[in-house]
Every structure is written in structure tokens, then in C-alpha cells.
Amino acid sequence: MVQEQLQEPDIPSWAKPFARLGDQFLYLLTDMGRMGLFLLSTLAGVFRRPFRGGELLKQLRFIGAGSVTVIFFTALSSGMVLGLQGYYSLHKFGAEGMLGSAVSLTLIMELGPILTALMVAGRAGSAMCAEIGIMRISEQIDALECMAVDPFRYLISPKLLATMISVPLLTAMFDVVGIFGGYLAGVKLMGVSSGSYFNGMMQSVTNHDIRLGIIKSFVFALLLIWISTGRGYFVQQIRGVGFGAESVSKVTTQAVVMSSISVLIFDYLLTAVLL
């Protein structure tokens, strides 16, 4: 290294663990601060002109329509498993008639929003993180800034908007397909009466349950798009991920893990507050 190294005050060896801890804390604080500002800038970008309608449609196709197949099969298998396991448990108590209620409530309030968010985080979140990360390391985002084009409005906000539209719709689809999967397993395979399956569902599912599911899907959508794009955007400022292609791959993994964990934590918090 040809440059001169700055002289920092010597830290006594006994204090070094504290210094490292303090340093880590400051880094965390800085990271949270920049992620907070990133979210605010992205939200502001949604309202700035010119509006990128074409890009929004492209992102809706990628995040929404592109996730339909994976959501369909995840929902169908989850619903069928719920139908089978629910039947097995309820049959012990002679309460098979409650199957429709058990399957639909589990799907609408829990599994639908969570599994949809996890699937979208794995499929589209990772891709968006990698895309933004590559644009960052290849100076494409710098180029936008140099052209006086707001990178939030141009790049991130259409993705945010498309995710906020797609995830709740995919969640609704997940719920419907999952309930159909439960019907196939419980009614068609195990012989539960069709009337009691749907009647149980209609009697137990309230507007409050549906609202909880919708709120969760919006919050999860915001979390996953925020973390995925934010990690990619700050790829060069994140500690311990290396440089170049390696940094993008590590940050992409980090984004999927972080958004999945955040979704699970917020699921508990929202359930505790809103149930």
C-alpha cells in the first residue's frame, strides 16, 4: 500500500474486546440508519415523476406472474398436507367436521402470508438483490446518479410497488389453492363430507382473520423488498462480504436469510398484537 496509514491512538490490550464491541455496535447503528434512509428514499421515489409504468408492469410480471407456479404448488402441497394431518388429528376426537375450519384458518392467518413471502424472497428477492448488487459494482448506479437520475425512483421504487401489489395477491391465491388442496385430501381422499368442510370454514373464518392475513402479507412484502434491494444497493458498504462477484453472491445469501428471519419474527409480533 503506497498511501500513508493514519495514526490511531493505541488501545491497551485489555480494552480491545470493548473497542471491538463498540465498533461493531457503531457499524450496526450506521447500517440501520442507512437502511432506514434507503426505505424513506424508496417510498418517496414512488411519488416522484416521471412515473415508470412500463417498468412497474415488467416487475409485476417478474415478481407476480413469475411466482404463480411456485406459489401454486407450494399452496397445493401445504393444503393437502394440512388436510391429511388435520384429518388424522381430528379423527381421534371424532371432530372431522372441523377440518375445513382448521385448514382455512391456518392458511389464511399463518401459512398463506408466511410461505408466500418466503417463496417470493427466495425466488424474486434474491434475483433483485443480485441485480442491484451487480449494478452497484459495475458502476451502473453511479452512472444513473451522474446523469442526475434518481436511482431510487428509477430502479428501486417500481420493484417496491410491484412487490406490494404482487405479494398480497399471491397470498390470496395461496389461500384459495391451499383450501382446495385441503379439500382434495380431506374430502376426496379421506371421505370428509364436502358440506361440513365448507360450512366449517364459512362459520369459523371472520373478517378479522382475513384482515390479519392481508396486513401480514403487506408487512412481509415490505420487509422482503426492503431487505433484498437494500442489501444489493449497499453491497460495497457491508462488512465481511469481500469484493466484486463474491460480495454480490454473499450479500444475496444474506438478503434471503435476513428477509426470511424478519418475516418469521414479524409474523409472531403481528400475531401477538393483532390477534
Next chain:
Amino acid sequence: MAAEINNSELPAIEFDEVVKSFGERGRRHIVLHGISFSIPRGKTTVIAGGSGQGKSVTLKLVLGLLRPDSGRILVDGQDVTQLRRGELRSLRTKFGVLFQGSALFDSLSVYENIALPLRERTKLTDQVIEQRVMTTLSQLELTGHENKFPAQLSGGMKKRVGLARALQLNPEIVLFDEPTTGLDPVMTQEIYQLFERMQKELGYTAVIVSHDIPKVFDLADQIILLNRGEVDVFTSVEQIRDSKKPYIREFAEMTMGELFESAGSGC
């Protein structure tokens, strides 16, 4: 009107005691040691120096993509370090930038890449934008390649597309970051000729960061050498050759060997 006259008399860019360091606490390295220089308007300035001497950092400081630890950076008399985000964005409309790796948008075609600043920063109709893009494509000998994507272009073509994009908003100052990296000598020569021609035609202030020495010096009205965080300004290759400073002499001998030999035989 008075402000315009004043502005035209000011240097395009001025560095005043700029310090920049990188790294985390305990491992910080000073890249620029309080450097001061000015870049004249309408001329070509070359910033040269070895790897890791802060050449690209200097450009990023001018654009406000990095902030200095201390010192002032004036563009048309405005201190970049004191500007808010919106003010910085409006200042950047004065610039065109050709990045080291061209920084073309992979998912956009050549045409869309060049049209992007016009679509985003102006209210021109699609017809006018098409006319302007096609004119630039022909000026830079890129006609017929407008539907290709960056991945389908050679290194030299990418640079030309990058230059076309940089020039779309008629910038007052064009910054070139290592514009010939990865190009063969013939292509390098062609690119430099193109830069010279475009600068003469459009009259912008050009700042070229390069270690492609001595070729790039042919274009220069002023040469700024960065070495160990310090700066030396020259107005000709001869001044560099005749410098008494040991590290300048060493740099000149290593990078301009042929010029040294020819000067020696001439004496």
C-alpha cells in the same frame, strides 16, 4: 449576466486542500493529502499517476459520489462538499461521465442506453429523441448497432456508446475514467482521436484519468500527476521531463522511456 461572465472566468473545477482517506478505524489510509489544483474551462486536463494513487477517487469527489474528509471542491464556484442532495443532482447535469467499465445498462439496448438521459432529464418527444440519438450514433460510427445489447459489443464500441450517452445532455464538463482500459493499442489510438475530435467540436472541459502514458499526454493542455497523495501540475510533457523532483523523474523514466531516449539523443 454578470454572474455568467464571472462563471466563465472561473476555473471549471478547483480542489482546495482536499484530504481523503479510506478504511475503518485503526486501519485508515490517506489517499489524498490536502491537494490543491484547478482545471481550466474548455481545455483537456489529464490526471495521471500509478495505481492506487487516487485518480478515480478524484473524479468521484468532483461528482459528489464521495465526500472528502476536509477541504473544498468547487465546480463553477459552487462547493460540492456543501451541497444538499437535490442541489448536487442539479449540479451533476453539467457533467458527462465515461466510466472505466463504460457502466452501460445491461438490460437496455444501445439505443435505449443513449436515449436514457434524454428520456429521464428532458421533456423531448420520442421523435426528437430518436433524431438526436441517431445523429450521435452516426457521429460516433455506431449506426447499425442501435439494437444490440452491451454484452454483444466489443470493448471499443462500449466506450463509444458510453461516450455517446455522456454527451447527450450537452455537458459542460466530461470526465473520462481510465477510458482505454482493456483496449488494444490501435483501438486506444482511435478512441483518443475520437475524444480529441469531439472535444474540439463541442468545446467542453475534458478531464481524463489515465495511466496510458505517454499516449494520453498528446491530448493534454494540462497534466496533473498524483503521487503518494500529493499533486504536481504541468502544462507540457517537457516540463515533466525536465522536473528536478526525484519521484517525478522516476515516474517519467518508467512511463515515458521513449521520450527520454529521444530527448537524450537529440542533445
